Amino acid sequence: xFEELMATKLRELExxxxxxxxQELDEAQKxxxxxxxxxxxxxxxxxxEADEKFFDQTKAACQVKASEWSERTRLRTMELQxxxxxxxxxxxxxxxKTFTNATTTFVQLSALTHHHTANQGRNxxxxxxxxxxxxxxxxxxxxxxxxxxxxxxxxxxxxxxTMMEVLRAEEQSDIEH
Numbered sequence: 610x611f612e613e614l615m616a617t618k619l620r621e622l623e624x625x626x627x628x629x630x631x632q633e634l635d636e637a638q639k640x641x642x643x644x645x646x647x648x649x650x651x652x653x654x655x656x657x658e659a660d661e662k663f664f665d666q667t668k669a670a671c672q673v674k675a676s677e678w679s680e681r682t683r684l685r686t687m688e689l690q691x692x693x694x695x696x697x698x699x700x701x702x703x704x705x706k707t708f709t710n711a712t713t714t715f716v717q718l719s720a721l722t723h724h725h726t727a728n729q730g731r732n733x734x735x736x737x738x739x740x741x742x743x744x745x746x747x748x749x750x751x752x753x754x755x756x757x758x759x760x761x762x763x764x765x766x767x768x769x770x771t772m773m774e775v776l777r778a779e780e781q782s783d784i785e786h
Contacts, residue, residue, distance in 0.1 A: 685780055692773055699769075731757075748772050 698704060737753035740746070752768050 681783070685776075685783070689773075689776060689780070692769070692776065696769065696773070748775070 734753050734757040737749055737756060741749035741753055748768075752765065755765065755768060
């Protein structure tokens with residue numbers, strides 16, 4: 610009976626030792642899983658922080674671009690309104706009548722008057738070329754060159770119309786992008 614009791618107790622001891630070993634193994638695996646999960650969580654938090662920082666920077670950049678675009682659109686609209694008003698004034702019946710009368714009733718009184726007109730042309734050329742340099746505007750430079758070459762007013766109107774077409778095309782391009 611003692612030997613049977615000892616054999617039973619030895620089997621129980623072996624079973625308990627095997628169970629203990631299994632539990633220690635399970636605990637080690639759980640500890641490893643916990644450590645890996647904590648490492649993954651730390652990496653995810655760091656990535657989240659970097660993503661939030663990037664989002665904030667992108668959001669700020671987008672706000673700046675939106676305000677720049679708004680200002681650019683406003684200025685373009687004002688520019689187009691000004692050009693349209695100029696065309697309206699220059700193509701009004703009163704203006705056409707004035708232009709027609711001016712070309713049909715012009716009488717040169719003396720050579721001095723002609724010289725004075727040439728000075729005015731040079732003054733217009735100087736002003737236009739100065740504005741072209743100041744604003745780095747090739748269209749104004751072209752207009753100044755036409756004035757210097759002694760172009761007629763019709764050529765100036767055609768140049769303004771061409772500039773309007775270019776501005777409208779640029780505006781449409783800006784809207785599409």
